[in-house]
Structure formats: structure tokens, C-alpha cells
Amino acid sequence: MVKILIVDDQTCIQQFYQEELSEDGYDVAVADDGNQAMAKIESRRPDVVVLDLFLRGSNGWEVLNMIKAKDMHLPVIITTAYDSYQEDPRLKEAEGYIVKSLDVTELKEKISELLMEQRQEQSLPFVTNDAFNPFDYAKVA
DSSP: OOEEEEEOSOHHHHHHHHHHHHHTTOEEEEESSHHHHHHHHHHHOOSEEEEESBOSSSBHHHHHHHHHHHOTTSOEEEEESOSTTTTOGGGGGSSEEEEOOSOOHHHHHHHHHHHHHHHHHHTOOOOOOTTOOTTOHHHHO
């Protein structure tokens, strides 16, 4: 089962996202702040993190940096109630940016897209170049 971690300090948002994503078959955990998020990343190993920018005790940018320092391949979707961050250069560290809404279609689509990309990357075959083999001394000499 795909694991998603929701990092948001608003209980109503946590519950809403948890309910919506659980209905789609995801295993959803929640965290209120950066410390809880890092502990749950360590213990649960989520496949995707949905991260609010404004958290009590730490801001989302700091948490994003901590997540990427721990696992640069863990996809993070930034969520916020404000659309003014769309051009923020710090978003390059995240795999997505969603403005919070009661319609979670965009969030669900972004999660599906990231999971599909992960599956494709994991199933890529290892390609060898038979034209040059450094251990084939007959061709090197």
C-alpha cells in the first residue's frame, strides 16, 4: 500500500486530506510540525509527503530542506493557502506545489503522477554498452 505523510498543523486539513486520500486506498499518516514529520519519515518511510508551508514551530521551507537532506528522492508536494509562491525559487526542491482547496482533485492527480514517475524510474532496465567493455582485453589492446 502506498504511504502518504500529511504535514500540516491544522487538524481540519489533516482530517480532510486523510479522509479523501484514504478513500482512494492510500495509507495516510499525519504530522503537526517538522519534528513529527521527520520522526514519521524515519519510522513509516512514506512514498510521498504533502507539506504545508506555514507550521507552528518551524516553517515548511526548513522542513523541506530537512526532508531533502535525509532523502533527496522522496517526493514532496508543497501546499499552502496562498498562490503567491508559484514563482518562488525554493520550489525547485519540491516536486509539486498546490494551492489548498476543498477540491482535492489537483492534489490527487499530482500524487498519482509522482507515483507513476517513481514506478517508471524503478522499472527502467539497466542498459549496457556492448561496444566497449573495459574488461575485454582483446578489444582494448
